[in-house]
Amino acid sequence: DGAGVGKGRQLAGLIADQWAAGNRKHVWVSVSTDLKLDAERDLADLGFGDDGGDDGAIGVELLGKFAYGPIRGFDEGVMFATYASLVGQKQHGGGARRKKAKKAHTRLDQLLAWCAGAGGRADAFDGLVLFDESHKAKNLVSEAEAGGNGKGPPKKKSSKMAKTVEALQDQLPHARVVYCSATGASSLANMAYMTRLGLWGRGTPFENFKKFEDSIGAGNNVGAMELVALDIKRRGMYISRQLSFKAASFNQ
Numbered sequence: 001d002g003a004g005v006g007k008g009r010q011l012a013g014l015i016a017d018q019w020a021a022g023n024r025k026h027v028w029v030s031v032s033t034d035l036k037l038d039a040e041r042d043l044a045d046l047g048f049g050d051d052g053g054d055d056g057a058i059g060v061e062l063l064g065k066f067a068y069g070p071i072r073g074f075d076e077g078v079m080f081a082t083y084a085s086l087v088g089q090k091q092h093g094g095g096a097r098r099k100k101a102k103k104a105h106t107r108l109d110q111l112l113a114w115c116a117g118a119g120g121r122a123d124a125f126d127g128l129v130l131f132d133e134s135h136k137a138k139n140l141v142s143e144a145e146a147g148g149n150g151k152g153p154p155k156k157k158s159s160k161m162a163k164t165v166e167a168l169q170d171q172l173p174h175a176r177v178v179y180c181s182a183t184g185a186s187s188l189a190n191m192a193y194m195t196r197l198g199l200w201g202r203g204t205p206f207e208n209f210k211k212f213e214d215s216i217g218a219g220n221n222v223g224a225m226e227l228v229a230l231d232i233k234r235r236g237m238y239i240s241r242q243l244s245f246k247a248a249s250f251n252q
Contacts, residue, residue: 002240002242003182008035008038008039008042010180014178015058027078029086029131029132030080030133031082064081064085069105085107086164088106089107125174126176131165134180134194135190137159137161138190138191140163169195177196
């Protein structure tokens, strides 16, 4: 949807719907920690604020406020994270000890552990994963496009942020993923992070994103983008609206 339509309110509505159905653990990723307040406001406007609605308040916590390690005292609600925080990590040890340090604790691992809950199975998580301003993950390069065959350096590289977004989706195979952005993709190449669309991969005519891109039309192919938009809208996966200019006035 375009600017001003109310994408944040729509995301809050999805959470409220799932909350009312008994699904009580969700992830909201956006570009700034300040937007956590907006998320809380949108939930409150729907009757799920601190004053509580029929099903009580929906708590929203910032992933970055927790120390690295297991998250305690917040078993249900919305875990709010920024794209920058998702790539954060803490390396144990220093100086000479660093070489012997164990695997770094990462925010991604921490988030996956929270999603897994007491059962310890991230693949059992079926809550929402909302990627607000999802175009931040557009710099994802498929292995085929990067030349990832182990022979020499890759031709292109994915951003760490894009790879983390991809890993989050891979590790939560049953999560209900939503991509939300006013500028989701300006070309087919920028759609690589949208792995849940089901347009490439297992069960599709295209083995990977590179083959999908090459077949549909690489580059800034407007016709190809329109074709993809029509197809995913027909499947009920795509909504694109703009504010009406009916009551607008213009002065020269």
